[in-house]
Amino acid sequence: MSEVPPADVPKPLARVRGEPLLEPPQDLFIPPDALEVFLEAFEGPLDLLLYLIRRQNLDILDIPIAEITRQYMRYVALMKALRLELAAEYLVMAAMLAEIKSRMLLPRPVEEDDEEDPRAELVRRLQEYERIKVVAEALGELPRVGRELWPARVAVPEGTGEAPAPKVTLQDLLAAMAAVLGRAELNRHHCIQREPLSVRARMGEVLAALRPDRFTEFTRLFDPAEGRGGVVVTFLAILELLKEGLIELIQNEPFGPIHVKKSA
Amino acid sequence: MTRDDIAKVLEAALMASDRPLSLDALRRLFDEPAPARDELCAALEGLREAYAERAVELVEVASGYRFQVRRPWAARVARLWEEKPPRYSRALLETLALIAYRQPITRGEIEEIRGVAVSSQIMRTLLERGWVRVVGHREVPGRPALYATTRAFLDHFGLARLEELPPLPEVKDLEQLETRLAEVVEPRETAPQALEEARDATA
């Protein structure tokens, strides 16, 4: 973004609301080490797009698609280069922007009004998202019980009808623990998002440990020394491989050992 | 029971209760025949005035009446506890806002508007806090749950009804949109360049 417009007669790069735009926006560079933090600040592709638009004081209705797309792609490329876990939604949006851009290059028949401007759908989504973003912020500013709102909690003198302390039995406790563990079981894949272990990498390892001509015992694929996280990742990798038809599972009798082999 | 006694019972109960009390709940504090609703309302109004000069005030929230600390003194009270409850994440607030302003709404619809997946943790947090509940199912394949906000949600934010939520910004006229879009001059660029970028993006 260092090009300088010719000194004599500056040729506008674009017109924004009828005003000539002489210089490219200056605020597009972000140091790479700040990018990770920066990306966490975004709630998704729409949020990133809104940011790009707002940074240039543009109206949503006036998006220069070509320029915004270029900027958006630059972020996506950076994210890829830094191998940040890029949510699929960012790529979907990239594809959508690219499509809009290419459609806008096609000459549009003047009389045919029924075909919508390719930007319209995007603008509608941006606008709807922005409205929610605004009220979400306002909601975050509202006073809350325990922060700015303090209901009165006045005591009742002893022996006259004070609130009894809630009773808890051992059964309650046990049931609560069972519920937690039962749910933790269901939510395992959420916990491992933070683990440094990748399911993809483990899929490769599991696959490499298997042969198409011989069955391996299921339990041999797990290394208890890796702890809970490792066992879960291996398990997910096996499920994923199974789903993709890359391996086969066999169990000859109920409760019998499970065997795995690579699909032929 | 005199008028003043009625007011005293209400005052004592509202001060001691750990949740807001509705008119019905307040009526049940009395033996039959309990005071009529308008008697209760008059007594509540009297209480509100009696506390005009105090550090607490009688307010109405979604599920009833409660005494709470007046705002100017609230920050001081927060010092009683070491930790301040954290601010909510933007993801949680946006999800909550969509449920509040677009209820009833499915998780899929929330994801569509936000453009990203909604984490199960957020939905669980909202359900567990009792701010959101399932009010039915959309009759489409998969019968996804429809979410709506609860009175507890309004209570928590000190509101009596949904209309008291901050207003949604107005939508810009979509009919204008096409004309406005047509006016925007795209910077000139060559077709091959654009296509290349498009290819990069989708690669």
Place this chain on the structure above:
Amino acid sequence: MTRDDIAKVLEAALMASDRPLSLDALRRLFDEPAPARDELCAALEGLREAYAERAVELVEVASGYRFQVRRPWAARVARLWEEKPPRYSRALLETLALIAYRQPITRGEIEEIRGVAVSSQIMRTLLERGWVRVVGHREVPGRPALYATTRAFLDHFGLARLEELPPLPEVKDLEQLETRLAEVVEPRETAPQALEEARDATA
């Protein structure tokens, strides 16, 4: 800060607190230099008079000052609990269970297992009930507090020691999975070996 402001801060704090507040605790509500003790006492005396005609009164108990319902109205208030006996939320019970079975444990670890944020209110209730205490800090960034159960917790449940907690029910608990796996793959070399080979192969 004016005399009236001091009184208002005390009033607000005493109303919002669910335990009595000592003079020291009340002093900490103010920036340094905090009002002297006799200023606080004078303000408290003023409050006592201001509430002379109300259904609640300011009293001094062993551990400090508190507002409480005046005796004639207390029995009436008790009807609130008859109608709706206080109960702990599922969130609180699950948090307590995790502290009991997995102690010492940090709040973050509880949140990770439950998949939901634990509210400060819950921790406060458990600490105030005297069932849970901080036994140390985990030596990681932020030095989060480690929670464990107390003697009073065991007493409430009629247990002599923690080992008497009932064994966990048949849950397909991951830890069980781990132990079972360890049993199945007893010949130590097998499982790690298979993975090691695999890792070499993909390296």
